[in-house]
Structures are given as structure tokens and as C-alpha cells.
Amino acid sequence: MNFPNRTPGDELADLKVRYARLDLLYQVGNVIHSTLDPQEALQLIIDQAVRVMRASSGSVVLINPTTNFLEIHASMGLPPNAAALKLRVGEGITGWVAIKGKTVRSGDVTQDPRYIQLRQNVRSELAVPMLVNGEIRGVINVDSDRNNAFSEGDQELLEALALSASRVIQNTWLYEQLRLKARLFEMLASVGQTINSALNLDDALHVITREACGMMQAKMCSLLMLQESGEWLELRASHGAGEVYMKSPKLSMNESLLGTVVRRRKPIQVENVQTSSRYQRAEIARQEGLVALLSVPLIFANECIGTLSIYTGRPYKFSNEEVRILSALAELSAIAIEKARLYERIVDVEEQLRQNEKLSALGLLAAEVAHEIRNPLTVMKMLYHSLDLKFPAGDPRNKDAEIIGQKMELLNKIVEQILDFARTTEPTFAEVHLNELIEELGLLVRHKLRNQNVQFIHHLDSDLPAVMADATHLEQAFLNLILNAAQAMPNGGKLTITTRAIEGGGKTLQVAVDFKDTGEGMTEEQRRRAFSSVLSTTKAKGTGLGLAIVGRVIETHHGELKLKSAPGRGTTISVILPLA
Known part of the structure; x- marks a missing residue:
């Protein structure tokens, strides 16, 4: 297109201006791409915008997706109290840009009825929208103490800067989301180990609420469990809860919001429980300062056993990632709860x-x-x-x-x-696999031995033949030998159980089970009377009733007992049983 009144000198001047603007955009791009921290990126953006526009002050204002308010996230040249200002979308020049998605260049703000004063002496304002994937996410404002301070070229430059800044913000947000996700997963792995280390049920429940509260940076966390009747949810543990919440009554499964979580087996979140009609404890929430709620079900073996809930102290919308993380934590917690229950059993x-x-x-x-x-x-x-x-x-x-x-x-x-x-207690003989019997006994006593700091080791012959015996009676005898060994090691030690075949003439004739401890050992008198009649024993524990029962059981099985022991050198008791 030809402009008849333009001279080559004018065109050269325009080229120089365009070059200078492109060079500024390039420099600004290098600066704002130098960080992946969202807050730092926003501050760099407004610093460069004020510098390039030769403005007196400026701000980056973003739309809060939870409250829908415009909030200042970075500023330059504004008074300190300006950061506390929150505008509704549509309010002020900034709000108008946010709702219309169009730039406003006001040469005299005193004549613009939309203007809301943040700083004295402001005369001109240039506000451009920031779009991320076609959606308005915020506004960049620059102000000047001069009338008509910003030209059409300045507007084009700030719009180009806003476009570049939007891309940077999107990238930094994506990076921040990935960083948050990685941090949450790292914490989830660590928290999972902490939760599963608790064996007592009440301890496990309190660890779960404490770790969930810390991991999700929540104000309070509560764990409610379904009663056996299936009609009520009862508060079993909490972290950060006040006295009012702790004294709140149990919740009905059919009439409460958290009951819905159990019935539907799906997470539920509420941005503000204080104003929600679905939440039955709004008054308690106001007294405790609880606002946003995220509640997920505790499911184990396809059965919902309760809810895990976190509360924030401000209106908040939980992301899909946060919901997934808390749900994963709830799965680990349900396993830990069942583990603690099993341990108690x-x-x-x-x-x-x-x-x-x-x-x-x-x-x-x-x-x-x-x-x-x-x-x-x-x-x-x-x-x-x-x-x-x-x-x-x-x-x-x-x-x-x-x-x-x-x-x-x-x-x-x-x-x-x-x-x-x-x-009537005479044994009933059937085929018994001793290795299996010992492994089952090991599961029963492992926690007792661990609590006494006794290391449990077994060396089981994989080719050990079965014997004809009464499994219940043998289990009782072996249990007595294990408990007796544990009593002989009050300060901890090592208990080793070995199964082996005894051969003769090229074939297996007998099987033996050796119980070896590193305990206090036995005196000669104790060894002599170890398996004797109950009426002639000298001790009620250790080498008393328990070993007398062992002697009786092995005798009825036509077996043999061998004992090797010395004071301070531990004890080895061998149970020898004949094959069928």
C-alpha cells in the first residue's frame, strides 16, 4: 500500500521504531524466560513492562478461579496496601478488560468513570488482557503520572509483551504443577511407610490424619469410620481439630454429606462448607474456621470402611491431582487400618x-x-x-x-x-507337614518375638517327609518351646528352628526339629527335671509347666526329646519324631 504523503525518511524512522520494539521484546523475553518460578516470573514481567513503557507504576492482576476475584500477584511502584485490593471481574478498568478481553488505553483516567484509584497522581493507564489457551487469565496494567502517556505503538508493544508473558506463565504453571505432583508423590511414598509402621489401630489412625494434614497443607484432617451397624460414621482420629469439632456427634450414613462419600465410594469437595446447604455442621465449621472440604472414601477389599477428610482455612478448589493424591493416601491408609486390625486379632x-x-x-x-x-x-x-x-x-x-x-x-x-x-486329650493322628506348621506358628509369634527383640530364623528342609501326628498337640508343644526360648532371652537374642531328616540304612527313619536359642541356658538340675512331671518341677515358667506339656505330647507321639544346654550358652532342644 502506498502512502502519498510519506517520505523515505518517515519510513526509515518507522522501521527504527519497530526494530527498537522488537529488540525490547527480545530482551524482555530473555529476562522473563530466565526463571521457572511462577511468582518470580510475574514480577519480572511487570518490571520489564514498566521499564519498556516508561511508566510510573504497574501490576499483574490474575483471576482467582475459586473466588472469581481479580488479585494483584506482582506490582511495581504501587503502595504496599495495594496488594490487598480485590476487584470483581467487570469492576474498574482492569475488571472491564478482564470481562471484555479488550485493551483499554485511557489518556486521562480522571475522566473515565471505570477508574478506581490505587495511587495518587495517576493520569494515564494502559491495560491489556492476558490470554492462556484462549481464556482470559489476567490483566497487565501500566500507569503514568502524565496525560496521554501511552501511544498506539505502546499499546501494540504491551499487547505483544502480554502474549509472550502469557506463554511464560503457562509454562511456569505447568512446571509448578509437575513440581507439586512430584513433591506430593515423594511425600506419598514417605507417608505410606510411616503409616504402615504403626501396628496399634489408634496409633495408625492418628498417624494417618497427621500425615495427611501435613502432606496436603490443610488446616485440619479427620478420619471417620463406619460402625458395625452400618448406620453411623464415628470420629476416630483427627489432627488440627478444636474442642468443638472433637465433641461433635456421630453422622448418619443416610443423611450426611460424608455418608454420601461412603455410599457412592467417590470423593466429594465443597469450596465453602460454612455456606453450603449440603454440609450439616456449618456452625461448627464457622467456630473452627474450616472452609473448603475434600473427603475421600477409605476402601479395602471392595468394602468402604470410612472417610478421610481435609479442611482448609480459606475458600479453595482442589485440583484433580490433589484429589488423586488424597485418594491414593486413603488407599494406603485403608490397608494400614486393616493391618492394624489384623495385628490386634x-x-x-x-x-x-x-x-x-x-x-x-x-x-x-x-x-x-x-x-x-x-x-x-x-x-x-x-x-x-x-x-x-x-x-x-x-x-x-x-x-x-x-x-x-x-x-x-x-x-x-x-x-x-x-x-x-x-x-479325651489323647492325640488323633493324621498326616502333618512340619514345615507348614512351623511357618504358621512363625506368623503367630513374630510380633511377640519382635517386641522382645528376638530374631526369628528358620532353616526348613524342603524335602522333609510328612509325619503321622496330631497337628494341634504338636503346635501346642512347639509353641511352648518357642515361648520358653523367648523367656530365656529377656534382653533379646536369636531363635533358630531347623528341620532335618535322620537317615539310617539309606532311607529316612525319623525327622527332627531343633529349637536353638541364645538365652540364659539351664543348670544341670534344670536339665535333669526339664521334662519331668508337673508335680516335680521347680519353676512355673521357662522350664516348668510348658516343658512338662512338651514332654507329655512327644511321649504320646512315640517321639524323643534331646536337650543340650549350659548356663550362659543358650539351649538347644531337639524333637525327634518317627515316620508313619
């Missing part, structure tokens, strides 16, 4: 086994007492009948003799009943 089983051990010892003691009583009682009966006590009629001694005979018969009957009851 194992502890209960261990306690039942210890009670069974005591009952077995009492049963054995009763049988031996009855056996020892029956012999002298039989002699007494024989002597009584041989005396053939007969007194004259009317002599009261006739009645006494009759009563003595009746009471001896009653004692004999009681003894026989006790012995009959003891006989």
Missing part, C-alpha cells in the same frame, strides 16, 4: 494360645494329681474292706464306718471322672 490369638497353654497345664496337673491320689485311695479301700468293721447294734460307729465307705467311693468316682476327662 493376632495379639488376641496369641493371648488365647497362652490361656490354652495354662489350661493344658492345669489339665495335666489335675490328671497327675488324680493319678497320684488313686493309688493310695485304692490301698485305703482294700484295707477298709479287709477290716470288716462290725459293731454292736445301736453303736454309732456303724454309721461312721458306713459314711467312710461312701466317701471313699465318692473320691474314687471323682478320680475316675478326672482321668476319663484327661483321656
Whole structure:
């Protein structure tokens, strides 16, 4: 296109101006691309914009997607209190640009009814929109103390700068999201290890809420669990909660927002629980200063057992990534909860086994007492009948003799009943794989041994043949040997169980199970009486009732016990059983 009034000199001047602007944009681009920190990038952008436009002040204003307010994120030349100003989209020149997506170049702001004063002496303003993927995300403002300070060329330059800045902001935001994602995943791995280290259920629940609160940078975190009835959610643990929240009643599954999380098994978030009609505890939230809520279900084995919820202290919209991270944490937490529950059940089983051990010892003691009583009682009966006590009629001694005979018969009957009851504990033989029995016992006692700092080691012969035995009785005997070894190592140590075949004539004749500890060892007297009758033992624990039961069980299995021990050098007890 030809311009008849333009001279070559004018065209050269225009080229110089355009070159200078392109050179400025290039320099500005180099500066603002020098960082990946979003806040630093915004500050560099406004610093360069004010410098290039020769302005007096300027600001980068972004739209908060949660509140929809315009907030100043970086500024230059504005008073300190300006950062606290929040404008609605459409309010002021900046708000008009944000809603219309068009540039405003005002030569005299005192004549513009849209203008809102942030700094005295401002006369001119140039505001251009910042677009990211076609969406208005903010506004760049520059101000001057001179009227008509900004030209059309300045407008083109600032629009080009805003376009470049938008790309930088998009890249820095993407980088920040990736950095946040990486940080959250690193924390998730670390938190997962911390959560799973807790064995007690209450401890595990409190660790979960504490770590979730820290990882998500929340004001408060709570964990509610579904009661057995399935009708109520009960607060079981929290971190950062005040007294009011801690005393809040349980929630109905069918009528509460968190109950919906359990029923639908999907996360729910609320930007402000204080104003939400769906949230039943708005008054408690106001007293506690709780605002935004994200709640995710705790699911284990396809069963929802509760909710894990975090609260912020300000309106907030959680990103999809944050929802996924908290959901992943909830999955780990559900596993940790079930692990703690299982541990508690194992502890209960261990306690039942210890009670069974005591009952077995009492049963054995009763049988031996009855056996020892029956012999002298039989002699007494024989002597009584041989005396053939007969007194004259009317002599009261006739009645006494009759009563003595009746009471001896009653004692004999009681003894026989006790012995009959003891006989019901005779073993029922079936094929038993000792390696499997020992591995199962190891699972039951591993926590007890770990708590006593006892290292549990087993060397099991993979080719060990099965034996004909009563698995329950052998398990009781082996448990007694393990517990006895643990008692002999009060300060910790090592317990090694070895299974091996004993051969003779080229074939396996017997199998042996060795229990070796590094404990206190036994004296000669203790070794001599280790597996003797309950009535003749000298100790109630360690080498007392438990080993007496072991002796009885192995005897009924036609097996053999070997003991090797010395004070301070540990003990090795070998159980030798014949093959079928």
C-alpha cells in the first residue's frame, strides 16, 4: 500500500521504531524466560513492562478461579496496601478488560468513570488482557503520572509483551504443577511407610490424619469410620481439630454429606462448607474456621470402611491431582487400618494360645494329681474292706464306718471322672507337614518375638517327609518351646528352628526339629527335671509347666526329646519324631 504523503525518511524512522520494539521484546523475553518460578516470573514481567513503557507504576492482576476475584500477584511502584485490593471481574478498568478481553488505553483516567484509584497522581493507564489457551487469565496494567502517556505503538508493544508473558506463565504453571505432583508423590511414598509402621489401630489412625494434614497443607484432617451397624460414621482420629469439632456427634450414613462419600465410594469437595446447604455442621465449621472440604472414601477389599477428610482455612478448589493424591493416601491408609486390625486379632490369638497353654497345664496337673491320689485311695479301700468293721447294734460307729465307705467311693468316682476327662486329650493322628506348621506358628509369634527383640530364623528342609501326628498337640508343644526360648532371652537374642531328616540304612527313619536359642541356658538340675512331671518341677515358667506339656505330647507321639544346654550358652532342644 502506498502512502502519498510519506517520505523515505518517515519510513526509515518507522522501521527504527519497530526494530527498537522488537529488540525490547527480545530482551524482555530473555529476562522473563530466565526463571521457572511462577511468582518470580510475574514480577519480572511487570518490571520489564514498566521499564519498556516508561511508566510510573504497574501490576499483574490474575483471576482467582475459586473466588472469581481479580488479585494483584506482582506490582511495581504501587503502595504496599495495594496488594490487598480485590476487584470483581467487570469492576474498574482492569475488571472491564478482564470481562471484555479488550485493551483499554485511557489518556486521562480522571475522566473515565471505570477508574478506581490505587495511587495518587495517576493520569494515564494502559491495560491489556492476558490470554492462556484462549481464556482470559489476567490483566497487565501500566500507569503514568502524565496525560496521554501511552501511544498506539505502546499499546501494540504491551499487547505483544502480554502474549509472550502469557506463554511464560503457562509454562511456569505447568512446571509448578509437575513440581507439586512430584513433591506430593515423594511425600506419598514417605507417608505410606510411616503409616504402615504403626501396628496399634489408634496409633495408625492418628498417624494417618497427621500425615495427611501435613502432606496436603490443610488446616485440619479427620478420619471417620463406619460402625458395625452400618448406620453411623464415628470420629476416630483427627489432627488440627478444636474442642468443638472433637465433641461433635456421630453422622448418619443416610443423611450426611460424608455418608454420601461412603455410599457412592467417590470423593466429594465443597469450596465453602460454612455456606453450603449440603454440609450439616456449618456452625461448627464457622467456630473452627474450616472452609473448603475434600473427603475421600477409605476402601479395602471392595468394602468402604470410612472417610478421610481435609479442611482448609480459606475458600479453595482442589485440583484433580490433589484429589488423586488424597485418594491414593486413603488407599494406603485403608490397608494400614486393616493391618492394624489384623495385628490386634493376632495379639488376641496369641493371648488365647497362652490361656490354652495354662489350661493344658492345669489339665495335666489335675490328671497327675488324680493319678497320684488313686493309688493310695485304692490301698485305703482294700484295707477298709479287709477290716470288716462290725459293731454292736445301736453303736454309732456303724454309721461312721458306713459314711467312710461312701466317701471313699465318692473320691474314687471323682478320680475316675478326672482321668476319663484327661483321656479325651489323647492325640488323633493324621498326616502333618512340619514345615507348614512351623511357618504358621512363625506368623503367630513374630510380633511377640519382635517386641522382645528376638530374631526369628528358620532353616526348613524342603524335602522333609510328612509325619503321622496330631497337628494341634504338636503346635501346642512347639509353641511352648518357642515361648520358653523367648523367656530365656529377656534382653533379646536369636531363635533358630531347623528341620532335618535322620537317615539310617539309606532311607529316612525319623525327622527332627531343633529349637536353638541364645538365652540364659539351664543348670544341670534344670536339665535333669526339664521334662519331668508337673508335680516335680521347680519353676512355673521357662522350664516348668510348658516343658512338662512338651514332654507329655512327644511321649504320646512315640517321639524323643534331646536337650543340650549350659548356663550362659543358650539351649538347644531337639524333637525327634518317627515316620508313619
